[in-house]
Every structure is written in C-alpha cells, then in structure tokens.
Amino acid sequence: MHEKVKVFALSNQMAERALDSVEKELELNLGRDSVFEAEEEDDEYYPQFDQAIRRQARFMAVHYDLFYCLEVSIRSLIKEKLRAELGEDWWSKADIPENTLKNVRDNMQRDIDSGFTQRSEDELDYTTFGELADIVRKNWVHFADIFNSEKAFNRVMHSLNLLRGPIAHCSMLAEDEVVRLRLTVKDWFRLME
Template sequence: MFESEASSFQSAGIEIGADSQYTEKELLAEALSPFGLTRRNNALEMARVYAILNCFENELRTFIRETLEEKKGLDWWDQLPSRIKSHAEGRQESALKDSWLEGEKSDLLGFVDFGMLAKIIIEEWELFNNLIPSQHWLKQRMEELERARNFIAHNRMLLPSEFQRIYMYVSDWNRVIGL
C-alpha cells in the first residue's frame, strides 16, 4: 500500500526514501577520503575508462557468441581453433579450483583472453566480414585497446590522449556494429 501511495507522491515531485545515487556517491567519497585529491581524481578518471572497456569487452563477447551461434549452431565452441579452446578451458579449470573466488565460471568465452577475441573473429572471418570493415581495422583497434586495457588492469594512469583514443575506438566499434 505504501509503495502505491509513494509513487503518486514521487510523480508529483516529492522525494520519498533514500536517494541511491546520493548514497553511492557518499560511500565512494568516504572510501576514497584517506587518499590525496590528485590520486582520487585519477582513480575516478580511470574508473570511467575501465567501465567503458568492461562494457565494450563484454559486448564483444556477446557479439561473437551470438554471431557464431546464429551461423554455426549451438556447438560453435567445439569448432574453434584448439589453441583458443584449450587456453580458455585451462583458465576455467583454474578458476573452478579457486572455490573461494565467486563469480561467473561457466561461460568459456569469458575465459578467452581479450587479444584472442580478435583471433576468433579473424578465424571465422567469412561470418563477420559483412559486419566489420576489414581485418586490418579490427586488428589495429583491438591491439591498441588491449594495450590500454592491460595498462589499466595494472592500475597505471593513462595520458588524456589515450583516454580519447579509447573513447574513439569504442565509439567507432559501436557505430559500425550498430550499438
């Protein structure tokens, strides 16, 4: 009953309940407060680019999975090159042994290294060539994004020009693929 009444107040512009955005900002500010202003600002800037790369990488995995499922069927994984499959399966096996570490462990494509994702597309080029301008276009962007991704994963600060390159490449990809 309260929820139905609350929505009518909210639609009238009256705030009810906790503002989750405000709460999240406050929690983040508190967690970062022991560190200097420059370090906090750098971390927030890196968090933004990390979020973009996280979304891009996971969209890329979905794009590959959906394209291969559609064109090759549900057993598409079995048809990938053995070096890619064995690498991912080995990483999955290690993750399963680390039972203390929780998270997604069933998706084999999630265990494929970022750089190998472009190799899958190139190996199956006839299925992707109508969607991606060229192998050169793909390789160039993926190699540069992989270098930046690895830099970020090791908590190193990028220069502003690198931020712009990442934003540009992800934007190019989204435009070409239709996101």
C-alpha cells in the same frame, strides 16, 4: 509560468556546470554525486587511501566503465553471431586457436581450484581480449557481413588491446591516450556501419 520554469532549469544547469568546474579545478568532491554512487564507496576502507589515489580512481573509473561495456558487448556479439551461424554448441564447432582452448581450460580450472565462485560457465568469458580478436580472425567467414574490413578490424582490436592495458592494470591513462581511446571506440562502431 512556463517561461519561469525554463529560466529556473537553465539557471540550475549553469550553476551545476559552475560547481563542476570548481570541483575539477580545486580537486574537490562537494558531495553532489548521486545517492547510488555515494553508497558504492566503502566507508570502512576507502577513506584510508590517499586523496590523490582516490582522485585517480575516479578519473580512471570512467575509462574502465567504457571498456567494460565495450568488451562485454564484443563477447556478446561473438557469441551470438557464432551461435546463429553454428548452433548452440558453437564453441566446439568454431575454429578456436589451440592456445586459446588451452588457456580457457586452464583459467576455468584455476577458478575451480580456488574455491571461489566461478566467474562464468561460458568458455568465452575466460578468453583474454586478444583471444577474442583471434577467434574473430579465425572465423572471419562468419563475421565478414558484420565488419566492413578485416584489416580495419585487426587495427582497431590491436589498438583497443594496447589501450586496455593501463585500464585493466590500474595505471593512469595519459591525456593523449584518453583521446585515442574515445577515437578507437568510435572506430569500433564505424567498423559495423
């Protein structure tokens, strides 16, 4: 009986892979997505968008998801490290570039003035990705035990910032840049080995 279950499971995996190939080749969605993903679609407006745009969105969603996780984890790493080194009021004690402080104040005020819900009460959440790198560089003494090379850190953050542009601004990533994104994320984790 155990062998039959194994064969069934393997057959099911093979069928799923074959269906994946058909969906990709014919640019179809056979509705095999999880219930959670299906509920996420906006049934009122989403169908009004061109099929090609919806395909591009699905393609880019994977890269957005990856970058979202990466950027949020970088913010968290910076916050936790500086909090551990400088205390709860680390933002006022750390060496934060003056232009970053001004941008953060302006961005926070813009949120308040909009009347919308503020994205955060944490100043670090109002920094740009490039400003995150500046904060680490200006406070390298606190990060030298995490990252194995300041030069490599600068190179990886520069590359990530360039790759972030098309992802954050709704442009397609070229095939080479998809590969570059994955390699650069791998480089990011290698910095901490």
